[in-house]
Amino acid sequence: MLEELQRMVDALARRLGRAVAVDDLDFRVLAYSAHHGEGDDMRARVILSREAPPEAMAWLRRQRLGRATGPVRLPADDDLGILPRVAVPVVYQDVRFGYLWLFDTEGSLTDEELGLASATAADAGAICFRDRIVSQLRTAREGELVRDLLSEDERVRDVASASLIESGLFAPRGDVTVMIARPLPAGADSVDEDDRIALQAALTTLFSRLGDRGSLRLVRPDHAVLVIPSTTLRRSPELPEALRTTALQRLSKRAKWRDVHVAIGSPASRLSNAMTSYTQALDALRVAEVVPSFAPLVAHEALGIYALLASRPFDQLGAYGVHPAVRQLLDADRELFTTAELYLDRAGDARATAAELGLHRASVYHRVRRIEDITQLDLSDGQHRLLLHLGIKVARLLGLV
Known part of the structure; x- marks a missing residue:
């Protein structure tokens, strides 16, 4: 689409001897010609950034271009560095896609030239309309295939x-x-x-x-x-x-x-x-x-x-993973539950656990002994550690914590 628009813009610019550009509805540049005659600071900024700066957007919205059905002459704005120009709506099948722009510093564009610009804008609208249909078909086809994927x-x-x-x-x-x-x-x-x-x-x-x-x-x-x-x-x-x-x-x-x-x-x-x-x-x-x-x-x-x-449905985890020891720990003391999880996450490293909890290491050892008393598990035994660790994680997935 963009290549076609570029060819049309270049052709119109050569014929009129003026700079021509096409923007979308958000005033982002789709195509623009080499300079023929005058340009202004605002157009240079738009071309460099590919979109209109905020102050230009505000100015454009004040022009109420959305109501235009044909070419609209816009005045200069010295504060914004904007020269007089003409905006031609790019429309096809009553769908508006953007605007074609021409500089008209002297107000010298003739009705014939405006007619040429309008015809080009109509052709540009047809291109945009076709591209939108193709894009929609492509998106629909892609969606069907991704669902199957x-x-x-x-x-x-x-x-x-x-x-x-x-x-x-x-x-x-x-x-x-x-x-x-x-x-x-x-x-x-x-x-x-x-x-x-x-x-x-x-x-x-x-x-x-x-x-x-x-x-x-x-x-x-x-x-x-x-x-x-x-x-x-x-x-x-x-x-x-x-x-x-x-x-x-x-x-x-x-x-x-x-x-x-x-x-x-x-x-x-x-x-x-x-x-x-x-x-x-x-x-x-x-x-x-x-x-x-x-x-x-x-x-x-x-x-x-x-x-x-x-990887298993959460509603199945309770039957396999929540050991009674975990529930006993939860019922007894949530603070001990947190300590047990962190202690097991740190592979039984009391120093690291104490540092993260802001406790003395002796306090962590004391808590570990209380955890063992409540759960009747020996945390020096690898199988017991695995049982409690898995149970704690399952409890979190089930929202018990």
């Missing part, structure tokens, strides 16, 4: 992977990683259609940053999914935070969301195995929701023992 059926996943690669929607570059973004409600609210649109917009923003064929995206009922080459994540480790920030910005107009959690699965060896990374990311989200220390950005590879525990 995350199917439980291995054969369906294999077909989807082959189709994504053969159709040029994804360029294979070794292993792939799945990221998930899920909004956290402030109350009992759930994700609705407006929220899903916001998540789609967040994915689209990040998608444009990653480039063509650099990622796959999908919005599911309560979360957004991004599939990327693992090399991309290794080169740009800030991507999970960028996804979270972008999603928060898109959802910020709705007070019902208090945060967005982003989870990263472990790399899958090839695209057809992306389901594994996706499942791991879902497991990581479940852990982060009940173990706040992992939030808001959680990688499956950082879960430790929680990765094993989270």
Whole structure:
């Protein structure tokens, strides 16, 4: 699309002997010609940054261009360094895509020249309309294939992977990683259609940053999914935070969301195995929701023992993992429960445990003896330590703490 717009802009600029540009509805530059005649400081700034600065945006909005149905002459503004110009709406099938701009310092543009500009703007609108339709079809097709890629059926996943690669929607570059973004409600609210649109917009923003064929995206009922080459994540480790920030910005107009959690699965060896990374990311989200220390950005590879525990439905863990000793400890003293967890996390290192709790080492030894008395476990025995440690982690996943 951009190449076609550029050719049209250059052709009109040569014919009129004036600088020509096309912006989108947010006044971001889509195409601009070499200077023919006068230009101004504002256009130079827009071309350099690819978007209008805030003061120019405010000035443009005051012109009420959204109501224009034909060419509009705009006056100069010396304070902003803006020369007189003409804005021509880029419209097709009653859909507005942006504006075509011409400098007109002397007010010398004739009706014939304005007609040529209007015809070019109409052609530009047709190009933008076609590009939007193609983009929507591509996004719909991509969504169908990504849903199949995350199917439980291995054969369906294999077909989807082959189709994504053969159709040029994804360029294979070794292993792939799945990221998930899920909004956290402030109350009992759930994700609705407006929220899903916001998540789609967040994915689209990040998608444009990653480039063509650099990622796959999908919005599911309560979360957004991004599939990327693992090399991309290794080169740009800030991507999970960028996804979270972008999603928060898109959802910020709705007070019902208090945060967005982003989870990263472990790399899958090839695209057809992306389901594994996706499942791991879902497991990581479940852990982060009940173990706040992992939030808001959680990688499956950082879960430790929680990765094993989270691979089972939480409602099954109680039957297998919560030893009566853990419940006894919880009922007796929550402070002792915390001490036991930290002591076991630190491999029985009393010095490290004392330092983190701000206690004397003798106090930690005293607490360990009380823990052993309550649980009837010997923490010098490896099997007993494992039993208690697993039970504590299961208790956290079940929300008992």
